[in-house]
Amino acid sequence: MRVTTSIARYRAGVLSLALAIACAVMLISAGAAWAAPAGEEDVQPLTTPELIDQAHASGQITAEQRLLYLAYAVYAPDRLPAALEGNAPWFGTDVVAELQATAAAIEANQGELSAAGTNEFLGLLRSDAATVCDQEDGANSLNSANFHLNYNSIGGGLSPQIYADSLEQAYGVEVTSYGWAEPPLCQAGVGACSSTNPWNRYPVQVADLGGSLYGYVTSPGGDYAGFMGDNPNTETTETAAFASCMVLNDDYSGFPGGSQFALDVTTAHEFSHSIQFGYGDPSPQEAGMWYESMAAYIEDDVLDDADDNYQYLWPAFDVCLEEHAAYPDVYGYWPIFRYAAEQNGGTNVADGGEDIFQAFWTNVGQGQRGLAAFDNALATKGANLNDTFHDFAIATAFLQSCPNGSPYCYEESAGYEAAAGMPDVHGAIASIGGSQAGSVPDHYAINWIELPTSGTYAIALTAAGPLRVSIVAESGNSLNVTQLTSAAGQNSATLPAYTPPNGATRVLAVITNQRMTSENPSSCSSTSYTLATEAPSALAVQTDGPTGVALDPGESKVYGFTVQNVGADNAEFALSVTSSQGWANSDNVPAKISLAAGATRTVNIRVTIPQSATAGTVEATKLTATSTEDESVTSSHTIQTRVGQAEGAFLPIIIRGREQTAPNCTPDPAGETSNVNDSIRICFGQAVTGSVSRENDPADVYRIRFEENVSVSITLSGNGGDADLYLFTPGTTDIFEDGYAASSDSVSNNELIQGTPLESGDWFVVVYSYEGTTNYQLQVNLATARAPHADPALSGPPGRRWLPTAPENDSANPAKAGTSPFRQLDK
Structure with missing residues (x-):
């Protein structure tokens, strides 16, 4: 490329600045050496992007210069000032993504670089000589079963065939064995692809990336990477899938572990990014932690004995999960994924814990946000994010080896401790x-x-x-x-x-x-x-019990309440039982019990639901223990039992074959209310988030316009507590009456109501807290003819779901009198 005078002067300015930075870094380094003469092993290793970001944060370079130095680090490492060359190896996918986004903004006339900076920057990222990926093509090529390899020369004692074999090893685990979706290949006219991939293989370029950059995956890049929309290799329909390409370093001889080790770690890590690109990530994009920490974990699944990801331990645990954006923490949260896999099917095995990560990227590709996507992925294994994260916190604090500390353990805990010590307490x-x-x-x-x-x-x-x-x-x-x-x-x-x-x-x-x-x-x-x-009190008592369940009319359950003397002295306690509906049998509950200090007694109480009970009714059974010596020492525990609908009585069904059209709608501003009169208007397709708490905010009420004979599907998902979903007819004034339709899953917040209203008007959708605090997402859509659990957000253990019709004459609730507004149809 011809360098104009202005660009030449611009480069001269950059080089002058580099000399100034070099002097500053030399002074800092000299000071550090004087303060810590213990040797190089005590110097914290830093990557090249870290050094560049530190120079920017300290004001030594501008934002524009930061971008140029990052571009040099990837595309022209020989032009990067030595003072900014790190002493730790690094992966480049996240850096290249930022550089490509900057280039796209410039090309859309939205860039903020100077004219000279723009020319310099685009000259690095946009070369006509780059067709395989975004580095200039090499003179040689090699095809393996699934990869097209382009290169000039390969050092470090390795060969092109060894590179191809390493790539096929990653493919064999991640695609062939685990069944993750193969990265799509560009087809001319599909999405932004202007050319069809001529090799029908994934493009990989081997280039001179300097002495510390492992490699990266990018899209766009060359002639055969770009936006596709849908990935034809999945069973779902994506909207943001990308065909991508990979760049590998041509010489790994200076990397930790040696050339072969570094190559294998890189192909395992980067090919997982190729797969992630293929699922897509509709805007807004998920936090970098999901990409990099998960890729760091996948290294372990492809190469169980490599343990290269130990170098990132430990992340800052007192930072929220998605705010780990900087090196090394963006890679360092991989233990949460390792723990989840170990506890949900195991690692290094198909259909084991790897299913979670396949489900996660499927969910992300369908538009779910990171935390919800992970929670729903865990649900495919009968787990959830709240419990998994808390158990992970216990396991990580103690680093017990499995199976001794199960489930609070790791298979490789001894290795973690040897590499990084125990995590710091707070x-x-x-x-x-x-x-x-x-x-x-x-x-x-x-x-x-x-x-x-x-x-x-x-x-x-x-x-x-x-x-x-x-x-x-x-x-x-x-x-x-x-x-x-x-x-x-x-x-x-x-x-x-x-x-x-x-x-x-x-x-x-x-x-x-x-x-x-x-x-x-x-x-x-x-x-x-x-x-x-x-110091503990001499007299103290504590009661506890299991979580309540949903029972159908005619069913019964025995609950085992526990009473524990948690005081320092032996004591006697009087027991009493209250039953909100009169359905609890306390005949076998003793009037008094004596307990030694620390002792526990189980008290059984049977709850029986009468045949005449109405669906949705709650029986609150409370056991109270009170010291006979001091009545102020008392403790109570309440178990709530919900009445369900006898199974098989109703089906969540929709009208098939009818054209569905949503009414015109303008949603109200976001908010929360438990009052029907102030209910928040929502619209079809709108994702609504909120929070309900059993103690102080038990219900949120929304209104939505339904048209007669237009089938609807209402879904609820969330984290924490136990929330239920209710639907009320037009004219409802009291949401604490029984709803026409309800969904109550006793083991999760995943709820679904499907049906076809026979009455047009404003219907009311209520999210109700049965227990604890739930952060939820609610959405109403036009129903389609598919199984209720087809949506990944509704995966997990099935619970009780019902779509009741009202009795012919309900005098207790005038709003319900007469014919049910829901149509009961055959499948």
Whole structure:
């Protein structure tokens, strides 16, 4: 490319600046060496992008110069100032994505670079000599079964065939064995593809990337990578899939582990990016952590003994999950994916834990945001994000080896500890009577607080928002876990008397913040808390019990309540039972029980649903234990039982073969209300997010216009607690009456109502909290003829779903009198 005088001067200015930076870096390096003469092993390794970003953050270079130096690092490493060359290897997919986005903005006349900077920048990224990918073509090519390899020369003692074999190894695990979708190949006229891939193989270019860049995947790049929309290799229809290409370094001899090791790690890592591009990620794009930490985990699935991802341990656990954007944390959260895989089918095996990640990228390709996509992917294995993340926090704090600490363990925990040590805790209470204040961000972050390992003490939590806390004691190869809060999280909770097990060497309060206000948050807010210990009371009692279930009319269940003397003295307690509907049988409950200090007694209470019970009715059964010595010492626990509809009585069905048209609609501004008169208008296809809490915000009410005989589908998903979905007819004034249609899954927040209204008007959709706090997403769509669980968001264990019709004459609720407004049809 001909260099004009202005560009030559621009480059001269860049080089002058490079000399200034070099001097500054030399001074910093000299100071660091003087302060820490222990040797090079004590110097924190930094990548080239880190050094460039540090120079920008300190004001040594401008934003424009930062982009140019990043472009040099990828496309012209010999022109990068030595002072900005890092001493740690790095992957380039995220950097190249930023550079390509900048180039696209410039070409759309939206760039912010100077004229000279623009010419220099585009000269690096847009070369007519680059057709295979975005580096200039080499003189040689090699085809393997699934890859087209282009290169000039290959160093490091390797050959083109070895490169091809390494790529096929990654393909064999990720596509052939695991069944992940093969990356699509460009077809002329499809999406933005102007040319058809002539090799019918995935394009890979081998180029001089300098001494520290492993490689990268990009789209666009060359003539055969670009936007396609749908990936023909999946069973679903995507809207943002890309055909991509890969660039590998032509010499890995200076990389950790040697040439072959570095090559294999790179192909495993980067080919997972090729697959991610093929599923697509509709705007807004997911956080980089999902891409890079998951790719770092996949290295382990392709190369179980490589352990190259150990270099990224440990990330900052007190930062919310999606805010790990910088190196090394953007790669370093891979243990959450390793843990999820180990606990849900295992690693390095088809149809095991890898199913989670296949489901995750399928969900993302269908437009689900990161946190919801991961939660729904876990649901395919009967798990969920809240429990998985909290259990992961316990496992990571102690690094127990499996199977001893199961499920709070890792297969390779000894390797993690040897490579990076134990993760740092966030505070400590050294003795009974002490306390620790802290804060933990929402959207999945962790705090660990050390507690005394001996003695008996009370533990109290006070927090500005709901937190989930477990008290975990380590004794040898076992962990003893005691819940301080409910699984849904609480603002305050007390454990009246806690005694670490004999031989406990470590006790931690494991605190997670699973509050979620967005499935793809732009930022996270912290919840402050205080954890305090004190001497236990002489008299104290605690009651507990299982989670309530949904029962059909005529069914019964025996609930085992527990009463524990958590005081320091032996004591007697009076027991009493209340039943909101009179359906609980307390005949076998003793009037009084005596318990030694620390002892527990189980009290069984049977709840029977009468045949005449109405669907949706809640029976609240409460057991209260009160000290006979001091009536102020008391504790109660309530279990709620919901009445379902007898199975087989109703079906969620839709009218088939009818053209469906949504009415014109303008939604109200976002908000929440539990009042029918102030209900928020929503429209078909609109994704609505909100939060309901059993304690202080039990219901959110929305209104939507339904037309007669137009079939509808209403879906609810969410995290935390247990929320249900109700539908009410036009004219409803009281949402706390029974709804016409309801969906209640006793094991998740995934709810579905399908049906065909026979009455036009404003219907009311209600999200109701049955237990705890739920952050939810609600959507109403025109129904299509498919199975209720076909949507990935509705995956997981099936619960009870019903679409009831009203009785012919319901005098208790005038709004329901007469014929049901829902049509009951055959399949």
